[in-house]
Amino acid sequence: MNYKIGIIGAGKIVEYQHIPVLKKMKNVNISWIYDINPHQVKKITNIYNIPFVQKEDLINEIRNLDICLIATPVNNREEYLKICAEFNVAVYCEKPFAISLNKHIEYCSWFKEYNLCVGFQRRNYCNIEILKEVIKSSQYGEIKNIKISQGGYNMKGVNSFVTNSSLYGGMIIESAIHLIDQIIYACNIEDVSIQKVSGILSDNLDYETKSEGLLYNRNQTIPIQMEFSILRNLIDGIEIEFDSVTIYVDIIPKNYVLVKCAKNKNFKLSIENENANNVNQSFYLFWQSFLNAINTKTANYTSASRSLATTKTVLSIYSKLIKNDI
């Protein structure tokens, strides 16, 4: 089947990742693109030769789609979701998905489970798949503790919704959310409770946070510590402590994880899998999986319903941080 895709939101993620990947796929056709910024739309149409639509034609154009990619800031996409749901158009929604858990659940209720996905493409990284397999196999015993961190000095903030609190920007919700989602996905986490948060917040934007909490899956409760910063350089990635080893997973896609044993001996663990070794591949595979879900009418890891724990984690950190700040 050839899927007709419309795109709402012409930001960098669409320009650099989604469109090049979609153009590569044989069973999709990009019908149009829309953005409130006409200059950005013109730039995209010039580069990629994609038609654009005007605001007054949007509703009619959505009606004719199979899939709508929504890549607008998180707080101004509800109306588009409603329209898509009304016309039974499947939606690929960029992350973050919602600004409250209730909204997340509400949006999911408007669609068939397989027809709504959230863009957590980094679930497709090779090293995350390796981690998932290691945890599933229990070959190193139970997980004792998890640490995740992501930090790099970056104060460039002009023309970016990431640094705009009125558009629900912020370091965790826009960037570190991927790392949080990856660990939740790899460990099959069903629920989370955040117990302690400290950090630096200004104008409702997070600059640095340290938090502690518990992750719950069917088998166990796992303590987690998280550190995110745009003020300091940290060692990005995941550290998982098992009974006998500690596993380190890099934040960038790699085809191995690092296993550290006692007495500082370490080795690279690689498991053959067909997951992503780079960012483009992760987008491509995620799109393929979503199309597969639509085609087989079966929800999978791309479905929005499978990322509730991620939304809960992020929003719990923010709510405690805001309470501390008052």
Added chain:
Amino acid sequence: MIYNVGVIGSNSQVATEVCLSLGDCKEINLTCFVRSQYSSFLFDLWDIKWEKINFEDHKDLISKINTFDIIIDFTYPSEDSIDILKTAKRISNSILSSMKPNSIYIYMSSIMAHGMSNHDISISYKLIPRTTYSYIKRNIENYNNKLGKIYNINVYNLRLGQIHGFLQSVTKGYKKKCFYNEKVYVYGEKDDLLNIAFVETVNRAVFKCIKKEINPGNYTIVEYPQLTFEQVESFYNKLFNGNMTFKYLSFNDRSNISFLSNIFNVLKPYREFLETYVLFKLPRLAKIVKGQYRQARVSTDFEPDLSNYSIEQHLIGKVPTEIINVNISFLDIFENLKVFIKNYNSKIESFHK
């Protein structure tokens, strides 16, 4: 004497570390120019004066920077490459035309202005720049010099090498490599000269310009004497208590295959045909070819399979242009960086709520 110093483009990693240091200096009355409130956050934490700036509003620009003795410019437009030079020249003109006569303008250029391509390993001066970036940087330098003569401003173009420092991505990368005890593949040998500089060296070079200890002109900023791979490896292992190692590849390894190996690879699909219809008829040649083929194969068999590794790009060799010698020892850089890291981290932690 107190110098009024304005820093434009103060949010880049290098600029921020320079500003944090200048802000501590009693001789400097510092103002950082930013383009948004968000970008000013760290300066607020450190109590450093900042102001918003708009290059398009010339009246506002003059009122803001006309009183400064020194303007340090870290800007580089973030646009499509075809628009960068035009915008950068407009910014230079806006700034220089707004400055008071006889003041100092320090432009942060790049070592790439020497003109090398992105694949070059050795530093050298190229008459014709090989990349868009080096073309743009050199053009801006020349334009700055020209404007300096028109508006009677003392212009210093500083070509920065690869900058290391606590807030720098490069140093973050080494922190990670030390943590993971990684092997880092590089082209060159352990004693090859690197073209890197620490932020402290940049600061001291800036001071030399501020105090007019050197004449206006184009200079390169790298550590002097230039550091080697071995020194950098030891530096970071000591700083981050790690065990990363540089693995050295020769320049010939860049293609990893000799010319003969290339020939054999091209002919490989036709091997059986050639063996049957050519070499059978020429038995002496057949033996020679067999020997050469086995030798060519062996030359690659002992090299590591680099398909799973990334090779870290470094520019090596002696700088062909003038370096500013700031007279600081590598040991002092190490000790000062340790102190900076400790103080920075403590201060950030103290702001946690």
